[in-house]
Amino acid sequence: MNSQFRRIAHLDMDAFYASVELLRYPELRGLAVVIGATHDAQPVLQVDGSRQFARLRDYVGRGVITTSTYEARALGVFSAMGMMKAAQLAPDAIMLPVDFDAYRHYSRLFKAAVAGVAPLIENRGIDEIYIDLTDLPGATLMLAQRIKQAVRDATGLSCSIGVTPNKLLSKICSDLEKPDGLTILDMADIPARIWPLPVRKINGIGPKATAKLATLGVTTIADLAQTEPAVLQSNFGRSYAAWLQRVAHGIDESPVITHAEPKSISRETTFERDLHARHDRTKLSEVFTALCTQLAEDLQRKGYLSRTIGLKLRYDDFRIVTRDLTLPTPTADPGVIRRAAGECLRRVPLDRKLRLLGVRAGGLSSSSAPQIDHEPPQAELPLTV
DNA sequence: TCTGGGGTCCTAGGACCC
DNA sequence: TCTGGGGTCCTAGGACCC
Numbered sequence: 001m002n003s004q005f006r007r008i009a010h011l012d013m014d015a016f017y018a019s020v021e022l023l024r025y026p027e028l029r030g031l032a033v034v035i036g037a038t039h040d041a042q043p044v045l046q047v048d049g050s051r052q053f054a055r056l057r058d059y060v061g062r063g064v065i066t067t068s069t070y071e072a073r074a075l076g077v078f079s080a081m082g083m084m085k086a087a088q089l090a091p092d093a094i095m096l097p098v099d100f101d102a103y104r105h106y107s108r109l110f111k112a113a114v115a116g117v118a119p120l121i122e123n124r125g126i127d128e129i130y131i132d133l134t135d136l137p138g139a140t141l142m143l144a145q146r147i148k149q150a151v152r153d154a155t156g157l158s159c160s161i162g163v164t165p166n167k168l169l170s171k172i173c174s175d176l177e178k179p180d181g182l183t184i185l186d187m188a189d190i191p192a193r194i195w196p197l198p199v200r201k202i203n204g205i206g207p208k209a210t211a212k213l214a215t216l217g218v219t220t221i222a223d224l225a226q227t228e229p230a231v232l233q234s235n236f237g238r239s240y241a242a243w244l245q246r247v248a249h250g251i252d253e254s255p256v257i258t259h260a261e262p263k264s265i266s267r268e269t270t271f272e273r274d275l276h277a278r279h280d281r282t283k284l285s286e287v288f289t290a291l292c293t294q295l296a297e298d299l300q301r302k303g304y305l306s307r308t309i310g311l312k313l314r315y316d317d318f319r320i321v322t323r324d325l326t327l328p329t330p331t332a333d334p335g336v337i338r339r340a341a342g343e344c345l346r347r348v349p350l351d352r353k354l355r356l357l358g359v360r361a362g363g364l365s366s367s368s369a370p371q372i373d374h375e376p377p378q379a380e381l382p383l384t385v
Numbered sequence: 386t387c388t389g390g391g392g393t394c395c396t397a398g399g400a401c402c403c
Numbered sequence: 404t405c406t407g408g409g410g411t412c413c414t415a416g417g418a419c420c421c
Binding site: 064 | 386391396
Binding site: 124310 | 419420
């Protein structure tokens with residue numbers, strides 16, 4: 001595959017959850033609005049037909065902001081920020097509870113609309129996709145505009161699109177002119193458009209790598225492109241260093257993956273207050289069993305069996321530990337999952353209070369597929385070694 | 386008034402096998 | 404008698420993403 005000739009789009013819905021909520025509550029347009037995992041922030045219908053919305057300043061709890069409108073972002077309120085902290089910055093911001101069913105509905109709508117124009121789509125979560133435009137007829141600009149219009153017609157929502165020869169660059173570009181953006185560039189544009197950006201813009205360079213690069217004096221992608229390979233190798237290891245060098249030059253051959261099976265399914269919950277293993281044993285046990293039951297239902301509904309059950313917990317000091325156990329036979333049975341996770345729990349120190357408990361199902365196989373039996377016993381073969 | 390929930394991928398050591 | 408050399412599976416932790 002000649003990367004020069006690929007046309008890969010990255011499409012990102014603009015402030016997706018918040019924008020879906022604005023379709024439902026148009027009177028909130030232009031206001032600072034945040035969406036978060038709050039149970040009692042449901043708007044209340046007044047006798048005069050208007051709605052009373054909860055304000056961020058009234059929030060008490062451990063939730064984080066999931067999405068905010070651009071007006072809220074202007075006040076410094078961003079995704080993943082604690083709601084209590086956000087309330088200090090924007091006490092008057094309107095607060096709405098998350099409604100994943102609604103977001104999934106609009107997600108299906110926008111993806112179907114895109115598929116009507118360009119069918120080769122890779123899902124990257126609920127609000128973004130990659131699209132391979134390479135083999136479609138028509139100019140790139142026209143295709144991208146048609147996709148944006150199709151999304152708007154189907155959902156009433158805007159999106160931002162980047163189109164470049166690969167996923168790495170398109171992901172960066174879809175963010176350059178948000179909201180309602182459209183950025184098209186090719187490899188020749190890299191020095192002018194990509195190199196001035198901070199390294200953090202690269203998908204795969206997170207907070208840790210960014211901090212470490214900063215200690216080496218590397219803050220922009222241009223800095224990274226100019227860094228000696230040996231310096232990267234001694235700081236990041238061979239594999240990651242080689243990847244850093246490639247991405248700094250805009251090189252990425254990864255294909256658009258149109259279908260992928262899940263590798264794991266999990267359920268976890270953060271307690272309203274930290275729980276003690278012995279003192280709060282009853283409460284803990286209740287939550288634990290409920291998580292296992294939900295996980296079993298998820299597996300059954302999606303048609304999977306799991307062979308490796310995992311436990312995750314977070315202590316009050318935020319340290320995370322995990323344990324897992326591989327079973328002789330795959331299962332989707334809540335009791336079996338509960339016992340396996342219970343075995344895992346016994347291998348974990350419980351001297352601190354717990355903040356979070358989670359259960360994970362890995363080693364997935366399809367429950368409709370015939371189970372792979374163990375090999376029938378065979379006559380002893382002579383050793384070959 | 387700290388910091389959700391659901392995922393993926395990578396690394397690394399030990400067990401175990403041939 | 405000085406410890407080869409692959410391969411796979413299991414487990415634990417961590418970085419990163421939406």
